[in-house]
Amino acid sequence: MSEQGVSVPSEALPAGRALRRPRAGAKTEVAVQLLSPLALLAVWEITARAGYIDQRFYPAPSSIVQAFWDAVTTGVLLHHLKITLGRLALGTLIGGVPAVLLGLAMGLSRWLRLALDPIIAATYPLPKSALFPLLLLIFGLGEGSKVAMVAIGVFYLAVTNSMEGVLAINPVYLDVAKTFGARRLDVVRTVALPGALPLVLAGLRLGVGTGLILGVLAEMLGARDGLGYLLWSAWQTFSVSSLYAVLFVTAVLGFVSVKVVDILRRWLVPWQSGSRN
Amino acid sequence: MAGTGGTTSTGATGTQFALRVDAVSKRFRQGQRELLALDNVSFDIEVGRFLVIVGPSGCGKTTLLRILAGLERQDEGQIWIRPNADGHPAAAMVFQEQSVFPWMTVRDNVAYGLALRGVGRRERFREAERWIRSVGLEGFERAYPHQLSGGMKQRVSIARAFAVDPDVLLMDEPFSALDEQTRTILQQEVSSLSEQQHKTVIFVTHSIDEAITLGDEVLVMTHRPGRVKRLISIPFARPRDVVGVRANPRYGELYEEIWQLIAEEVQQGPREE
Numbered sequence A: 001m002s003e004q005g006v007s008v009p010s011e012a013l014p015a016g017r018a019l020r021r022p023r024a025g026a027k028t029e030v031a032v033q034l035l036s037p038l039a040l041l042a043v044w045e046i047t048a049r050a051g052y053i054d055q056r057f058y059p060a061p062s063s064i065v066q067a068f069w070d071a072v073t074t075g076v077l078l079h080h081l082k083i084t085l086g087r088l089a090l091g092t093l094i095g096g097v098p099a100v101l102l103g104l105a106m107g108l109s110r111w112l113r114l115a116l117d118p119i120i121a122a123t124y125p126l127p128k129s130a131l132f133p134l135l136l137l138i139f140g141l142g143e144g145s146k147v148a149m150v151a152i153g154v155f156y157l158a159v160t161n162s163m164e165g166v167l168a169i170n171p172v173y174l175d176v177a178k179t180f181g182a183r184r185l186d187v188v189r190t191v192a193l194p195g196a197l198p199l200v201l202a203g204l205r206l207g208v209g210t211g212l213i214l215g216v217l218a219e220m221l222g223a224r225d226g227l228g229y230l231l232w233s234a235w236q237t238f239s240v241s242s243l244y245a246v247l248f249v250t251a252v253l254g255f256v257s258v259k260v261v262d263i264l265r266r267w268l269v270p271w272q273s274g275s276r277n
Numbered sequence B: 001m002a003g004t005g006g007t008t009s010t011g012a013t014g015t016q017f018a019l020r021v022d023a024v025s026k027r028f029r030q031g032q033r034e035l036l037a038l039d040n041v042s043f044d045i046e047v048g049r050f051l052v053i054v055g056p057s058g059c060g061k062t063t064l065l066r067i068l069a070g071l072e073r074q075d076e077g078q079i080w081i082r083p084n085a086d087g088h089p090a091a092a093m094v095f096q097e098q099s100v101f102p103w104m105t106v107r108d109n110v111a112y113g114l115a116l117r118g119v120g121r122r123e124r125f126r127e128a129e130r131w132i133r134s135v136g137l138e139g140f141e142r143a144y145p146h147q148l149s150g151g152m153k154q155r156v157s158i159a160r161a162f163a164v165d166p167d168v169l170l171m172d173e174p175f176s177a178l179d180e181q182t183r184t185i186l187q188q189e190v191s192s193l194s195e196q197q198h199k200t201v202i203f204v205t206h207s208i209d210e211a212i213t214l215g216d217e218v219l220v221m222t223h224r225p226g227r228v229k230r231l232i233s234i235p236f237a238r239p240r241d242v243v244g245v246r247a248n249p250r251y252g253e254l255y256e257e258i259w260q261l262i263a264e265e266v267q268q269g270p271r272e273e
Helices: A026-049 A061-073 A076-108 A110-123 A128-139 A143-167 A171-179 A184-222 A227-236 A240-268 B061-068 B106-110 B112-116 B121-134 B150-163 B180-196 B208-214 B249-268
Strands: B017-030 B033-046 B050-054 B076-081 B091-094 B168-172 B200-204 B217-221 B228-233
Touching (some): A026 A061, A076 A110, A076 A184, A184 A240, A227 A240, B033 B061, B033 B076, B033 B217, B033 B228, B050 B061, B061 B076, B061 B200, B112 B150, B121 B150, B150 B180, B217 B249
Parallel strands (some): B050 B200, B168 B200
Antiparallel strands (some): B017 B033
16 A cells, blocks of 8 residues: 555556546436437347347337337226326325325324334234235125225325324424414424425325326226236236236336426425436 | 633623523423433523533534524523513524525525614615624625525625524524634634624534634533533633634633533433333
């Protein structure tokens, strides 16, 4: 190890340091990010056509695009997408609104927390997917069971995060409110609610993701429409290209629904410095 | 007792007291043991005076301030704060740590106390903007705290306290987290503002230098349990140049005197009951 920090030639530096080179231009970075998936698709297309990989399981990207396009032009995809979207939206509303209210109330009231926290903690580890047969029994084969699945997925994450949101508020803010003469309702309005908001929205963001997983699963098991149903029937009819096409659409739906919560957050929580992206 | 000597009295106010602390004690329960934090603390302070409380860490000076702010209750003794005309809390507090609400703009933060009193939007914003100017944050009215430096946030906190026009300002080591330059600048501003506004200030610090540069009186506390060890008058006139004061030969003597008092306490350590 050399002691002359300033004059040390780069060869003498520890390996970790030496690896750090000046950053490539931003354009080059974007190009690499765009080109690598494209290159993967190209390799896939070529190997599938040349017969190196099994087209029955890994159909060439071009045939997936074709299947996608067919599903779009016949209106099938849009029909089922709308149905899943509707269930996701309704389930998020039904699960999310009570969850946020209850979570905030639990954060504010020690007694409510003592009463309800054990119930939530005890039922939380249960895989929500395991509840579907019970929900079918209760709500029947109609919309109810699917919406309930989404709602349950949203509920748990929203309720726990909303409660934590209140509990995580730095007590000094409560002291400030008190020294300025705030009454209980003032404290809730000016400190507890705004202070909890970042975690409330983080809970909703996670909840929507889980809600979509459970909703699609429910559609696979017990529905006659929706993206989950479409995936399942594509498997049953062995239309593998459609299977890939619907998977792609489901992924986009997941991405977009989380983005919607992100936009909501940026609008409701303008004070947070670390707004992602 | 503080201020009763009258040698550096503000004159016009005579010996009107802003606040009296009479035989206040406070215990904390720590598992099975009871810990005496404050033991029979008494002092009073005249209107418009700047009292600095210093002492070794753990001497209960922050507890005392929290009792004065109404955030804790004493177990024994009485607190008397001169009632103000309009029935609002007479004291406002500036906290040690970052206490500016991150979810409010600078203007909403400064107007907070007025909003709680039901002062209308236009009026409280006008008042807030006046105080934002006084602490040198013009142009940041609509900024959120995460866009401000530590010193700027503490200016917001000071403006928020002044905006409710309290008779007594309670300050709990408000500058301890700041770098030295920022601290000196803010010391000067608080010294000048409290002088201009005729505020009574109780300022807690562990810095002897801060105590001498800011205080009209310095109250030295003992190690736990906190008692009044000595009350020292600072003979420098106000308004005061907080940097210039350090060049005064009396500054060194006072520093030495207060240091001796605190060193005794630190060496002795906490007294167990």
